[in-house]
Amino acid sequence: MNNKISVKPDIIFIEDLLKDIASGEYKIPVFQREFVWQTSQMLELFDSILKGYPIGSLLFWNTQGYETKDKIGPYIITKNNNNNTKYILDGFQRISTLFGALINPKDFPEKNEDDVNDFLIYFDIKENNFSKKTKKENIFSIPLYKVYDNRELFDFVRQLDRENITEIEKEQYIDNLRNLHDILHKYKLPYVEIKGGDIKSAVEIFSRVNSTGTEISEDFMLSALSYNQETGFLLSESITEFLNSLNIYNFEDLKRDIILNCIANNINNVDGKIYFDVKLEELRYQADLESCTNNAYNYIKQAVEFLYKRLFVINLRLLPYPAQLIFISEYFRLNLNPTSQELQLLENWFWITTYSNYFTIYSLSQQRNAYQVFCEFAQGKHPNGIYQINDDIEFTTAKYPSKLNFTGVRPKALQLFYLKSILGDDKPQNMEGIKEIFISSKKDRTPGNIILRLSSEFDQAPDKKTLDNFIKNSEPDVLEKHFITLNMVVVYVRGKIYNDYDDYDDFISQRDEYLKSKEREFVESFNIKYID
Numbered sequence: 001m002n003n004k005i006s007v008k009p010d011i012i013f014i015e016d017l018l019k020d021i022a023s024g025e026y027k028i029p030v031f032q033r034e035f036v037w038q039t040s041q042m043l044e045l046f047d048s049i050l051k052g053y054p055i056g057s058l059l060f061w062n063t064q065g066y067e068t069k070d071k072i073g074p075y076i077i078t079k080n081n082n083n084n085t086k087y088i089l090d091g092f093q094r095i096s097t098l099f100g101a102l103i104n105p106k107d108f109p110e111k112n113e114d115d116v117n118d119f120l121i122y123f124d125i126k127e128n129n130f131s132k133k134t135k136k137e138n139i140f141s142i143p144l145y146k147v148y149d150n151r152e153l154f155d156f157v158r159q160l161d162r163e164n165i166t167e168i169e170k171e172q173y174i175d176n177l178r179n180l181h182d183i184l185h186k187y188k189l190p191y192v193e194i195k196g197g198d199i200k201s202a203v204e205i206f207s208r209v210n211s212t213g214t215e216i217s218e219d220f221m222l223s224a225l226s227y228n229q230e231t232g233f234l235l236s237e238s239i240t241e242f243l244n245s246l247n248i249y250n251f252e253d254l255k256r257d258i259i260l261n262c263i264a265n266n267i268n269n270v271d272g273k274i275y276f277d278v279k280l281e282e283l284r285y286q287a288d289l290e291s292c293t294n295n296a297y298n299y300i301k302q303a304v305e306f307l308y309k310r311l312f313v314i315n316l317r318l319l320p321y322p323a324q325l326i327f328i329s330e331y332f333r334l335n336l337n338p339t340s341q342e343l344q345l346l347e348n349w350f351w352i353t354t355y356s357n358y359f360t361i362y363s364l365s366q367q368r369n370a371y372q373v374f375c376e377f378a379q380g381k382h383p384n385g386i387y388q389i390n391d392d393i394e395f396t397t398a399k400y401p402s403k404l405n406f407t408g409v410r411p412k413a414l415q416l417f418y419l420k421s422i423l424g425d426d427k428p429q430n431m432e433g434i435k436e437i438f439i440s441s442k443k444d445r446t447p448g449n450i451i452l453r454l455s456s457e458f459d460q461a462p463d464k465k466t467l468d469n470f471i472k473n474s475e476p477d478v479l480e481k482h483f484i485t486l487n488m489v490v491v492y493v494r495g496k497i498y499n500d501y502d503d504y505d506d507f508i509s510q511r512d513e514y515l516k517s518k519e520r521e522f523v524e525s526f527n528i529k530y531i532d
Contacts, residue, residue: 005197007205009057011188014049014098021099022107024077026060027068029087031223031236035073037093039132042121045097046130046144049187050180058091058191061202073100074115075108086193089206102148102184123147123180125173139163140173147177148184219256222283233290242297248430249308250315258322259300262329266296274371275326276364296329303328310343311350312419314432317406320413321359324350327374334378342380349377349385352526354413356395362387396529400516403445417519418452421481429456437467439492439508448512451482468496483515 020026048055064085070076073096088095100119105111122131122141131141139159146152157177160170194205203218223236239259246252261275267286286292303325307313319325331346332338338346353359362370370387377385398410405411419434433455440449451470464470471484471492479489488510495503520530 005201006195008193008195009190010193011190012058013185014102014187014189015185017095017189018099018102021072021077021095022103024079025084026086026088026095027066027077027079028072028092029066029068029089030234031066031219032069032088032092035093035096037097041093042097042101042119043130043132045094046101046121050128050130050183052183055094055189056091058095058189059089059206060086060191060193061089061197062086062193062195063197063202072096073103073119074105074111075099075103076110078110089194089202091191101144104145104149104152123177125176128176142177144184147180153177153181219260222260231290235289235293238290238293242300246301246304249304250431250433251304251308253316254304254325255322258326259296261326262300263293263296265326265330266299266333267292274368277368295333299329299332300325302332306332306343306346307350309427310347312416312423312428314419314428314434318412318416320354320409320416323359324353327371330375331378334375335380345377345384348526349374351522352384352386352395352528354409354416355397355523355526355528357398357409358386358395360409394529395527397523397531399531400519401447404447404450405445414447414515414519415452417522418483418515421483421518422452422454424481428454432456437470439467439511440504446508446512447515448508448510451484483511483518485510485514488514 017026045055062084066087068079068087070079097119100116101121105116120132121144122133123129123144124131124141126140130144142156146156157174160173163170165173192205194202197205219236219239223234239256242259243252243254243256246254261278264275264278264283267278267283267289283289306328307319307325313319328346328350335342358370359367366387366389373382373387374385376382397413398408401408401411401414403411404415419428435453435455435458437451437453438444438449439451442449451467453470458465464473471479471489476486479485488507491503491507491510494500495507516532520532523530
């Protein structure tokens, strides 16, 4: 593939675009999603064109090597052998609507009649608007393809001569028809054409210029390059199916690029490359891509289950660094049957890398070294998998978080520590969730003001759902897991009796300090300096 890339903006008339599509000059890559527009979106498109409004730009990629679909709208497009292939990256829904509604069905013998009806849109010459259905006896409603087609339009105008309408009305209706006919043929569509380049370049350009905010992942592009016609293996569909299987761990929203990175690791392990050094185009030449992908899924699932059950990452939003998942999946590839002691060391690696800002303090070259050290650790050749430039430099935490949320690594680390305190040696249930109970009615997100409850436990203890009942009716050992001491209970009850908000503030302050002290003990057990 030509890596030299050029990006050229231009315009094209709808008339010319439709002719080029019919001749097979534009093709639909297999990674392109199916037609999903609703009737309202199709009608709005033509309403915008009639009013002269912009309908967004199109994006084409002039390259080669992709498997393509042969259907646009309801019509089968004959593939040609023209080397000047333009793939539709952005605008497929609009182009399908235009082609499906404006092309005369008589001109395309290869079609599905039911699909033709799905694209049948009518123009009301009296009301000067569009609709999806019309009554058979409504002679003032005409299919759009007849407005667009010169011959069909002429026949329709002649038919108006036989109708019982005034000359003034007929002139008005014909003016409406001709106006729309001219607009459809002369409407200019802006487009951007990419020439050459690789998958990453095309994805980046798409994300910057696409008009609908729709994201396209590199795996969809790669799917077209690696599509196996014999087995029907399509990488994008395979990843979607795999992601759905992660819903029991609340990881179904895992970014597809992370999965691609894990697949790249699985395929390129012989060369010792780290995932960000792998060019995704290399994967297309992998003869056993399907089996390598399925193997990667197995390691990713082991990593997700490990994070979920042993490290209490019960939701993807709690994962401190995506790289941790990639590394741990690689661990299970290199160590197929880890012992309980080795898994404990892997847990330690996770906590150290989480609290030490491990994946942000190193440059790319140092991250390569860190990856190599981790691989040695997975193979039993390194004691802890932690890479340090200088043994004299001490790891430190980030500052204790002022708010408990999912927007940073440090708040996530504190929540994981909290969940570790709640669960201990127990395993979370599938699809576990978190309930937040606020001590102060202000709902301040200060860590000391929030009690985290597991959804399963919360639902099974109806007598402890309210804050009062939870604090008053829970055993001391349960409260301790939530960083609430007996002295704090006394302060809380006193505040409740006397309706004293100062006592509530005192309770929150004491709890915040106690939570902080317990986390400090845990962090310092890994020889990490704790920053208050």
